[in-house]
Every structure is written in C-alpha cells, then in structure tokens.
Amino acid sequence: MLLVVTVDVADFTDRSGSPLRYGILLLPLAGAGTAIMHSRGLRLRRLSPPDRILLLFLLYGITGSLYGRLALHEKTGALPVFIPMLIAFTYLLTTWQITENEAHRVTRGLALVGLTYAILNALANLSAVSSSFPHFIAPKTYRNSKVLYVALGVAAAWVARRRVVFALLLVLSAVIFFTYRSGTNAVVVLVTLVTLFVTKPGGSPLRPYVAAAAGVAVLMLAVINFTQTAGLASAYFEAVQKKNNNNARIALYSTGIQRFKDSPIIGQAFTGDITETVVRRDGLGAPFKAPFHDDYIMVAAVGGALGLVLLIWWIEATEVNTLRRYRGFLAAGEHRRAGLLRVLLVTFNVLFAAALFNPELSAVGRGATAFGLYALMMMVGEPPATTHVRQRAARAAALPNGQQRRRGLPS
Numbered sequence: 001m002l003l004v005v006t007v008d009v010a011d012f013t014d015r016s017g018s019p020l021r022y023g024i025l026l027l028p029l030a031g032a033g034t035a036i037m038h039s040r041g042l043r044l045r046r047l048s049p050p051d052r053i054l055l056l057f058l059l060y061g062i063t064g065s066l067y068g069r070l071a072l073h074e075k076t077g078a079l080p081v082f083i084p085m086l087i088a089f090t091y092l093l094t095t096w097q098i099t100e101n102e103a104h105r106v107t108r109g110l111a112l113v114g115l116t117y118a119i120l121n122a123l124a125n126l127s128a129v130s131s132s133f134p135h136f137i138a139p140k141t142y143r144n145s146k147v148l149y150v151a152l153g154v155a156a157a158w159v160a161r162r163r164v165v166f167a168l169l170l171v172l173s174a175v176i177f178f179t180y181r182s183g184t185n186a187v188v189v190l191v192t193l194v195t196l197f198v199t200k201p202g203g204s205p206l207r208p209y210v211a212a213a214a215g216v217a218v219l220m221l222a223v224i225n226f227t228q229t230a231g232l233a234s235a236y237f238e239a240v241q242k243k244n245n246n247n248a249r250i251a252l253y254s255t256g257i258q259r260f261k262d263s264p265i266i267g268q269a270f271t272g273d274i275t276e277t278v279v280r281r282d283g284l285g286a287p288f289k290a291p292f293h294d295d296y297i298m299v300a301a302v303g304g305a306l307g308l309v310l311l312i313w314w315i316e317a318t319e320v321n322t323l324r325r326y327r328g329f330l331a332a333g334e335h336r337r338a339g340l341l342r343v344l345l346v347t348f349n350v351l352f353a354a355a356l357f358n359p360e361l362s363a364v365g366r367g368a369t370a371f372g373l374y375a376l377m378m379m380v381g382e383p384p385a386t387t388h389v390r391q392r393a394a395r396a397a398a399l400p401n402g403q404q405r406r407r408g409l410p411s
Contacts, residue, residue: 001025001028001372002110002152002369002372003113003116004024004027005024005146005365005366005368006113006116006117006149007116007120008141009120009124009141010141011140011141011365013364013368014145014363014366015363021365022083024364025083025084025086025087025364025368028087028372028375029090031090032090032091032094033093035093036093043095044092044093044095045093045094045095047092048321048378049317049321050314050374050378051088051092053310053313053314053317054085054088054089054374055089057085057307057310057314058082058085058086060269060270060303060306060307060310061082061085061270061307062082062083062270063269063270064078064268064269064270064271064303065077065078065081065082065270065271068271068272072271074271074272074273076273076274076275077273077274078270078272078274078303080274080363080364080367081270081274081362081367082270083364084367084368085367085371086371087368087372087375088371088375088378089375090375091378091379094379097382098337098340098379098380098381100334100335100336101336103336103339103340103380104160104336106340107156107160107336107339107340107343108156108160108162110152110153110156110343111153111156111157111160111162111165111166111169112153112165113149113152113153114149114154114157114169115157115165115168115169115172117142117146117149117152117153118153118168118169118176121142121143121147121149121172121176122172122175124142124143125142125143125175125176125179125180126175126179128179143180144182144184144185144354144357144358145354145358145359145360145363146369147184147185147188148188148347148351148369149369150172150173150176150188151188151192151346151350152346152347152350153165153169154166154192155192155196155343155346158196159339159340159342159343183357184354187353187354187356187357188350188353191349191350191353195345195346195350196342196346199323199342199345199346201330201335201338205327208323252276252291252292252293252294252297253292253293253294253297255276255301256276256292256294256297256300257300257301259276259301260300260301260304260305263304264304264305265304265305266304266305267300267301267302267304267307268302268303268304269303269304270302270303270307272302273302274292274298274302274362275289275292276289276290276291276292291359292362293357293358293359294355294357294358294359295311295355295356295358295359295360295362296308296311296355298359298361299311315352318348318374318377319345319349322341322344322377325341325380325381325382325383326338326341326345328382328383328384329341329380331383332383332384334384337380337383340376340380341377341380344376344380345377347373348373348377351369351370351373352370
C-alpha cells in the first residue's frame with residue numbers, strides 16, 4: 001500500500017475525488033484476510049491502550065461524517081479522514097509475532113519504498129525547473145505532504161545498514177531540498193534527527209521526555225509570539241528564494257480558528273466541510289477553496305475540542321507505547337525488531353509534525369500512510385515476557401526491603 005501511494009504519479013489516491021481511490025485500502029485488508037487463512041480461524045489480538053483511544057476517535061468522526069454525507073449531502077466532508085483509519089486495526093488479525101528476520105526484511109523493504117519516492121520527487125522537482133527532464137509527474141504530487149517518505153527511507157536504510165541506498169537517499173534529499181526549499185522539508189530534517197537522537201541505543205530513557213518538553217515549549221512560544229514567528233518564516237523563504245505563501249496559510253488558519261470559536265466543544269461533530277473558502281492579501285486576492293493546511297486546526301474546527309483532545313491523546317499514547325516496546329526489544333537483544341520500531345517512529349513523528357503545516361489526514365492516500373504506519377508499529381508486537389521480569393526485578397533491587405514487600409515485589 002505504501003508503495004502504491006509512492007508511485008501514484010497522477011496523485012489519484014489524494015486528488016481525484018473518485019470513490020475508486022478507496023480501493024487502495026483493500027491491500028492491507030487482503031493481507032489481513034491472508035493472515036486469517038493461515039491461522040485457520042478468526043483470532044484477534046487484544047486492543048492496546050492507543051487502539052481504544054483511536055477507536056473512540058473513529059466512532060465519533062465516522063458517525064458525524066456519514067451523517068453529513070448522507071443526511072446533509074456534504075460532498076467535501078470528513079469521510080476521507082476516517083475511512084482510512086480502519087487500516088489501523090487490521091494488525092489485530094495478525095496473531096503471530098513478527099520474527100527478527102521478518103523485521104529485517106520489512107525494514108529493507110521500507111528503505112526501497114523511500115528510495116522510490118525520493119527518485120520520483122527529485123524528478124518531479126527537476127522537471128519544474130528544467131525542460132530537460134521528463135514531465136510525466138505533477139510536481140505538487142511529491143511535495144510537502146508526502147516528503148515523510150524521504151525520512152522513512154533514510155531511517156530504514158540507516159537501521160538496515162544499506163549503505164548504498166543510504167548514500168543515494170542523502171544525495172536525492174539534497175536535490176529535493178535545493179529544488180524546492182520548503183519549510184516542511186526543514187521540519188522533516190529536524191524531526192528525523194531529533195527522533196534518531198532520542199532513540200539512540202544506550203541513551204538515557206529521559207531523552208524522549210526532554211525532547212518532547214522542549215518541542216512543546218518551542219511550539220507555545222511560536223504561538224504566543226505569532227507575529228515574530230511569521231516574520232521568521234518570511235525571512236526563511238526570502239533567504240532560500242522561495243515563494244512565501246504565509247498570507248494564504250494565515251487566512252486558512254484564521255478561518256479555522258474562528259469556526260472553532262463558534263462551537264468550541266464539539267464543533268460540527270465532523271458533519272461539516274473540511275475545506276474553506278478564503279481571500280488572501282487582505283481581501284485583494286481572488287477567493288479560493290483549500291484544506292486548512294493544518295490537521296490540528298482542521299480537527300478542532302470540524303470536531304471541536306473533543307476531536308482535538310482525542311487526536312492528541314492517541315498520538316501521545318502511541319509514542320509512549322512504542323518507546324516502551326522499543327526499549328523492551330533492546331533489553332531483550334532483539335535489535336531488528338527494535339530497529340523496525342525506530343524507523344516507524346521516526347516516520348510517525350515526521351508525519352504528525354508536518355501535519356502542523358500540511359493536510360496529511362484529509363486525503364485518502366496520505367491518511368492510508370498515517371494509519372498504515374500505525375498498524376505496522378503495533379504489528380511488531382510486545383517484547384519477550386522475560387524482559388519485563390528483568391525490568392521489574394531491577395526496579396525491585398533498587399528499593400528498600402520494606403517497600404518491596406509493600407509493593408508485592410520479590411526481596
């Protein structure tokens with residue numbers, strides 16, 4: 001499925017509007033069906049804490065978006081956000097634990113998917129600046145919203161130690177950045193490096209929390225000092241000689257925030273439109289209709305505080321769950337499964353950082369990518385039980401005997 005999204009040069013899965021674009025979701029469902037056939041019966045994994053939160057979000061959103069489509073005849077509603085969300089639960093049908101060798105093969109495959117995307121992205125960008133390159137790809141197909149695939153390829157090639165693929169990806173990444181110097185590309189680089197840093201084997205377990213606290217602090221300062229932040233963004237675009245679309249984005253953000261203020265608790269309960277018509281340049285430009293270009297504002301505007309809290313709660317629960325399992329696999333010596341989780345976590349973080357500036361969840365292909373990544377993360381499974389026993393024993397050894405007895409731990 002990820003490969004199909006990558007080679008979709010016509011952007012059919014995101015921009016066509018055809019019901020056929022949902023056909024891409026049949027690929028993981030077919031995989032789940034194959035798993036059922038191999039297990040000779042229907043068996044399900046237990047729902048994890050992130051699964052339960054996502055299920056609440058799904059039920060809230062798909063109920064409202066179906067009502068909006070069927071009863072209110074809303075043609076640009078939230079169904080493309082919530083139908084791909086079903087993919088997230090397909091892993092529940094894969095009851096066998098993934099092996100070390102399987103994890104290694106998946107990681108190598110993800111590196112090739114990332115390389116394929118990087119090649120097509122570079123060709124698309126080069127064709128926009130020179131007539132010497134083929135023009136069979138629309139440049140917008142491979143910009144910003146899907147650049148997370150570069151991070152996926154780089155992280156996978158690094159973890160799988162595919163040196164040639166890694167070198168090619170670095171060269172192609174430079175081509176992509178210098179032919180289209182977007183702010184999203186800079187964010188992708190930063191988030192990739194930070195996530196690789198906090199998940200470095202042997203690093204302090206406090207690293208993720210320190211990085212998260214720093215990220216929240218920077219975001220809050222950026223929001224509080226919005227004028228200075230917009231000025232900094234303008235200075236960046238001027239420095240890299242790229243067209244500044246701040247006015248259009250600010251117009252979209254302002255409209256979304258106003259819709260949230262009109263109904264802050266539940267918004268429109270996802271029954272309404274997930275696009276907005278705005279006028280840029282202080283009313284002097286032509287009206288245009290576009291997504292909000294910020295998935296968090298989109299969710300808040302259409303689903304209210306309830307929707308936004310569920311989305312952020314799910315992201316946070318997924319981070320905590322994945323980091324716990326990652327450390328457990330490292331402690332158990334299962335480095336390939338830990339490596340696969342590391343690659344997927346890098347891409348997951350990049351996607352939801354890019355969602356601050358791009359419509360990642362409002363198109364079928366990109367939504368399928370987001371929830372496909374989640375399904376892969378959860379499919380890796382739990383570390384061996386012996387790991388938890390060793391961790392519990394280590395904590396017990398650090399406590400006085402009296403506290404061990406009160407907590408029911410071995411003394």
